[in-house]
Amino acid sequence: MQQPTYYEEVLRKGYSRRDFLKFATMMAAFMGLEGTAIGQVAKALETRRRLPVIWLHFQECTCCSESFIRSSHPIVADILLDQISLDYTETLMAASGFQAEAAMRDTIKRYNGEYILCVEGSVPMEADGVYCMIGGKTAMQVLEEAAEGAKAIIAWGSCACSGCVQAAKPNPTSATPIHKLVKGKPIIKVPGCPPIGEVMAGVIVHLVTFDRIPELDNLGRPKAFYSKRVHDTCYRRPFYDAGLYVESFDDENAKKGYCLYKMGCKGPVTYNACGVTKWNGGTSFPIQSGHGCIGCSEENYWDNGRLYERASSFAGFGIESTADKIGAIALGATTAALLGHAVMTNVRKHKMIYDLEEEGRADEQQLNAEP
């Protein structure tokens, strides 16, 4: 049976053409395309057969799926994910057990080299992978099988991109991100915990519209969504430049909406679209709600220091020690050592200095003796 196009599915689900075009416009805007590209997006969705998708879940909390199905436009959930695009996903598919496994094998075989593999979660490598088993197979086996014939792989969320919380020190299960396990396939990283639903939809629509993977930065993230820091798109940025900061969460400055930099906001080191696209259909994002960014789309953000402080602990010196504390102690120790050295110099080098002066005195006498 030939796959229906996205547009056919949209109509079948009872959406009007107007809804469809609104959706195409919205997606083009999210992807940062110019106005003329709206037609291209609409045309692609009208003519292209749907992409077969296998969506795997490993070590994760399913917040990526949750985020995706709550994208601001219902067509995202209804068409891209829920109804048509998923041949296999543990969370949302109706089938179970052998049926489900058969569906996956079927897709892998039938659409070999055509399907998109979406991976949510990291893969545990410790103890032969026993920490995550599905249908009697380890996560790694499932991944290998599915990645073999995939056209491209999308790593959803921080788990699949960098391991997220389960990979935080000491990483007991050896949770490993996808790009370290699969080689030779284009991998699109869509980090975030979870990524923004519209960003996820944007990546899929890009694949459908242009039939190639979006332009990626040097970390493998789509440039359209991850090229700016949250800090640079933050509406509180003027307070940062002005030097006006929240000093504690219940102070007057917090009420005035000053910058959360000193409350440990990770906006200045975090690349994401939160400041532009926002969350829950553009309602708000953490900073707008008065809470600093925790940097959830950055690599190893669990190990990159404290959430509510700018200073981070100094590796190897205990969690309470910041670089400045260690530095101040080292400075004190250095000063004490130098003072000791100065005293010792006067004691031990006394003779040397004395000799030097004696020599000078002898010279002096010689000089005076000369006529």
Add this chain to the structure above:
Amino acid sequence: MKKKYLHIHRLRRVYVWELPVRFYHWLNAASIIALIITGFYIANPLALVSHQEAAFRYTTGWVRFIHFAAAYIFFFNFLFRIYWGFVGNKYAGWKQFIPTSKRFFREMWQVFKIDILMLKGKEYMSVGHNAMAGLIYFFTFIAFGIQCLTGFGLYSVTSRWWLPRLFAWVPSVLGGESMTRQIHHWTMWFFILFVVIHVYLVFYHDYIEGRGEMSSMGGGWKFIEEEAFIKDHNDEL
């Protein structure tokens, strides 16, 4: 009070630090001090109270501007010094900083014994900086390099100029900007400790050796004992 003066006829006045080296030294010192002060502010801004609207203020903006401007001066100054290490006089040459001979290590051991352990022993006779100082300066050059890499790496995203953009790969190699920022901050402490020890040792050598160590970075000349001068001169030949 008794006047104290001495005549030492065995000294030669040697031009050790050329003008570009001195210029580099003080420009470097000034930019590092500016970078440390503004760097501390950027890491933990002061709690300012103001009744002005944010639009009328640019405090952190200016501090950051000074930091970046000083960073550019520091960077080009550093590049210039590397260049001068190849074309300057022998006291400025790269061989003063990188151990290339047995003699370098022997002198380091002598410095360690005499200046740090304060033991008696054969005095080292260097005219420029001693071998130990040379190696420490080499470490500072590495620290300069780390600060340039991490600093411009962090800065690159806010710039469209190709020069800082050359460093855009740094944060991704170090595992994100958060880690890059931390390394940048840790390395700064090396500079602070270095400055304290460096200034102390200049006083120390000036006091002990009476060669005019302190003024040498002003005028470039040092008073060198005849014996050391001849040894140094012979090495050259």
